[in-house]
Amino acid sequence: MELENSLVNQHLPSEVTEYINYLTVERNLAELSIKSYRRDITAFLNWLRVKYDISIVDVTEDKVEEFLKERINLNYSNASTSRLLTSLKGLFKFLTSEGYMNSNPTKFVEGLKKQKSLPKALSVEEVNRLLDSIGSQNVIDIRDKAMLELLYGSGLRISELVSLNVYDLDLEFGFVKVTGKGSKQRIVPLGTNSQVAILKWLEHSIRDSLLKEDRSKRTDLEALFLAQRGTRITRQGAWLVLKNRAKDCGLATNWYPHILRHSCATHMLENGADLKIVQEMLGHSSIVTTQIYTKITVENLKKQYFMAHPRANVP
Numbered sequence: 001m002e003l004e005n006s007l008v009n010q011h012l013p014s015e016v017t018e019y020i021n022y023l024t025v026e027r028n029l030a031e032l033s034i035k036s037y038r039r040d041i042t043a044f045l046n047w048l049r050v051k052y053d054i055s056i057v058d059v060t061e062d063k064v065e066e067f068l069k070e071r072i073n074l075n076y077s078n079a080s081t082s083r084l085l086t087s088l089k090g091l092f093k094f095l096t097s098e099g100y101m102n103s104n105p106t107k108f109v110e111g112l113k114k115q116k117s118l119p120k121a122l123s124v125e126e127v128n129r130l131l132d133s134i135g136s137q138n139v140i141d142i143r144d145k146a147m148l149e150l151l152y153g154s155g156l157r158i159s160e161l162v163s164l165n166v167y168d169l170d171l172e173f174g175f176v177k178v179t180g181k182g183s184k185q186r187i188v189p190l191g192t193n194s195q196v197a198i199l200k201w202l203e204h205s206i207r208d209s210l211l212k213e214d215r216s217k218r219t220d221l222e223a224l225f226l227a228q229r230g231t232r233i234t235r236q237g238a239w240l241v242l243k244n245r246a247k248d249c250g251l252a253t254n255w256y257p258h259i260l261r262h263s264c265a266t267h268m269l270e271n272g273a274d275l276k277i278v279q280e281m282l283g284h285s286s287i288v289t290t291q292i293y294t295k296i297t298v299e300n301l302k303k304q305y306f307m308a309h310p311r312a313n314v315p
Contacts, residue, residue: 013056016041019094030181032159040087057095061105064088068109082111120259121266121293126251127152131193133249139206140228144241146194146201147225147233148260150176151242153194155264155282158238158257164224166202171195180283188281201225265293 012020020038023029029037047067048054054063064085071081089106096104122130131152134145151161160178168177174190190198201207210226223232233241239257246255265278279290 012038012042012045015095015098015100016045016056016091018098019091022094023090028183030183033181036083037087037090040084041091043084044088056091057100059092059105061107061109064105064109085109085111120254120256121263122251122259124267127260127263127267130246130249130251134245136200139209142197142201142206143210143225144245146197147238147241148245149191149194149197151260152264153191154178154188155261155268155278156188157261158235158242160283162225162233162235162238165222166224167222168224169198171199178283181285184283184285186280186283198224262293265290269293 019041020034023037024034044067045056047070048056048059048063052063068081068085071084072078085106089104089109092101092104092106095101131145131148134148135141136145147161150156151158154176156178157180160180163179164176169190170176171190174195175187176190177185178188179185207226210228210230211221220226220232225233225238227233227237235257242257242260243255261282265282268278268281269275275287275290275294278293279287282290284290
C-alpha cells in the first residue's frame with residue numbers, strides 16, 4: 001500500500017500532468033481509474049529514469065517493448081501488463097496529438113492476450129453461513145451485517161458501497177441510488193434482509209455512537225457506513241471487514257473484494273433472472289460483461305449433472 005501511494009503521489013513531468021488533468025476534466029474518469037493511470041505511467045517513468053535517464057517525449061517503441069518484457073519476466077500478470085500498456089497507449093496518443101511528440105511509440109505495440117478466468121462465486125450455503133455468523137453484540141457487528149447484506153443483496157462493488165450516503169436510501173420503497181464507474185448512477189432494489197439490517201444500523205443511538213462529538217466541522221456526516229473512528233469507511237476497511245468475517249466463520253476460499261457481487265449475479269441467473277435485468281442491476285455498460293456469469297451457471301449445471309445422473313460417467 002505504501003509503494004502504491006508513493007507512485008500515485010509522485011511528482012510528474014508537466015506534459016504528463018496535463019494528460020492526467022485531461023482524463024480528470026475532459027474524460028471525467030473516476031478517481032480510482034485516474035489513480036491506476038497515474039500509477040502505471042509513474043512506474044514506466046521510474047524505469048526510464050533508472051535505466052536510460054531520458055524524458056517521456058524521447059521514448060521509442062523498443063523502450064516500451066523492453067519495459068513490458070521485463071514486467072512479464074518479473075511475473076506480473078498478463079492482465080496487469082495489458083492494463084499498463086493501455087495506460088501508456090493513452091498517454092502517448094495524447095502527447096502525439098498535442099504536439100509533444102512526432103510519432104506514437106506504442107502505435108504498433110501489441111497487447112497480450114488476457115487469460116480468461118471465471119470469477120469465483122460462493123454457494124448459497126456459504127453466503128448464508130457468512131451472513132448468519134454475524135451477530136448483533138455491538139455496533140461493529142451491526143454495521144458489518146448491514147454492509148455484507150447490502151453487498152450480496154444488491155450486488156454492489158465495494159467502492160460503491162463506501163460512497164453511499166444516508167440520503168441515497170429509499171427504505172420505504174426498497175431502493176438505493178448507487179454511483180458506479182464513470183459517475184454513472186443507477187437505482188438498485190434492496191432485499192428484505194438488507195433493509196432490516198440497514199434499519200438496525202441506522203438506529204439513532206447505534207450509528208451516532210461512532211460519530212465524534214464535535215460534528216460542526218465534519219464533511220462525512222451523511223456517510224452511510226462509518227469506520228470506528230467516526231469517519232466514512234474506506235474501500236480497504238470494507239474489504240478487511242469482508243475478509244475477516246469470512247475467516248471468522250471458517251470459509252477457506254480465496255477471497256477478493258467482488259466475491260459477494262459475483263455471487264449475487266450468479267445466484268440470480270441460476271434462479272432464472274433475465275440477463276438484461278442483471279446487467280442493469282450490476283451497472284455493466286455492456287451485456288458482454290454480464291454474460292460471463294452465464295458460463296458459471298453452465299459450469300455448475302455440468303458439475304451437478306455428472307454428480308447426480310446415473311449414466312453420466314458410464315463409459
